[in-house]
Amino acid sequence: MTSTVSRTGHRSVGELLRRWRERRRLSQLELSIQAEISTRHLSFVETGRSAPSRDMVLRLAEHLEVPLRERNPLLLAAGFAPVYGEHDLAAPEMAEIRAAVRQVLTGHEPYPALAMDRHWNLVDANDCLLRLTRDVAPDLLTPPVNVLRLSLHPDGLAGRIANLGEWRAHLLGRLRRQASTTADPTLTALHAELQGYPCDQPQPEVEHPGPGDVVVPLRVRSAGLDLALFGIAASFGTPTDITVAELAIELFFPADPATRTALHTLADRQP
Structure with a gap:
């Protein structure tokens, strides 16, 4: 044998x-x-x-x-050599990848967008997202910035999210599925940490839209604006490098005309 x-x-x-x-x-x-x-x-x-x-x-x-x-x-x-490489995102070989990510993020202005790694740590973000998060607790913005921690920590965006219960349930469900799919202990530990954060709103076991909603939006007050956003996740289609395969881009779009107008107005005010 x-x-x-x-x-x-x-x-x-x-x-x-x-x-x-x-x-x-x-x-x-x-x-x-x-x-x-x-x-x-x-x-x-x-x-x-x-x-x-x-x-x-x-x-x-x-x-x-x-x-x-x-x-x-x-x-x-099985006794074979590895075939998938892994390069640091800052390596010269990754210049085109970095440029592609930056092009997507800046091209999405004036709406928020970010890129993150497999552990939800921020890799890059556009100016709109940075403007909307600049006044949260400084330690949550100290690298490495964890996007989920920034969103659900009481000193982060959590206190400004009007539908925190359903948004929290959405994020924790997504993280739980990712941890199960990848068997990554870091994600499992992150899920346990986030579950311990306080939340004064009921959390639905099953996501369901409100009246007139076609998606479950993020309703957040930031930079003096009441915003309703929905997100789209994107990734590289044919990765052969581990780092590239684990990059995820989140693009947020206005969920109503008032949010669209507010974000355009905010961008016009910037020097």
């Missing part, structure tokens, strides 16, 4: 794949159909009776939606 135990002494590739399959709530039959391999072969891979090829590891990882960061350990456990 060929051993599939990692040369570093960690879990076998079969055990890692099985854990990811169970996390995705897929049966061996369901995964084998998606990956177009036999259930018998998949079973042999998971139990260590068969050693998967490099392409097989990558194919299963793709169908299991394993994050790029976790695909290299799968390859190492």
Whole structure:
């Protein structure tokens, strides 16, 4: 029998794949159909009776939606070299990525926009977002700035969010799903921290729109303005670098004409 135990002494590739399959709530039959391999072969891979090829590891990882960061350990456990690089965003090789992010953020003015990493730490933001958050507690704006902490901390934006209960439930639900999908302990710890923040409003277990709403908006008072915003998340479509794969861009749009007018007026006042 060929051993599939990692040369570093960690879990076998079969055990890692099985854990990811169970996390995705897929049966061996369901995964084998998606990956177009036999259930018998998949079973042999998971139990260590068969050693998967490099392409097989990558194919299963793709169908299991394993994050790029976790695909290299799968390859190492199977005895193969990692294939996904990871560059610091400040590295020269990432200049075009940085420029692309900045172009998106500045092009979204006069509406707020930001870019963040996998742990919701702020990477970049446009002037509108900086204007709307400049008067929160200084320690929350000290790098690394965590976007969720900035939003839900009582010294952050929380005290100005009119619909804090439903917005908090939305953010915590999103974070919980992300932590479950990625199995990232940092996200799990962040979720536990944020849950401990006070909230004097009821938090719905299921998101539901109010009268006339087509999305659940963020209703916040900032820079002397009453704003209603909805967000759109964007990411790079074909990343092969771990850092790029984990970059997320959040674009906020006015949810009503009054917010649109207010943000344009605020931008016109700036020198």
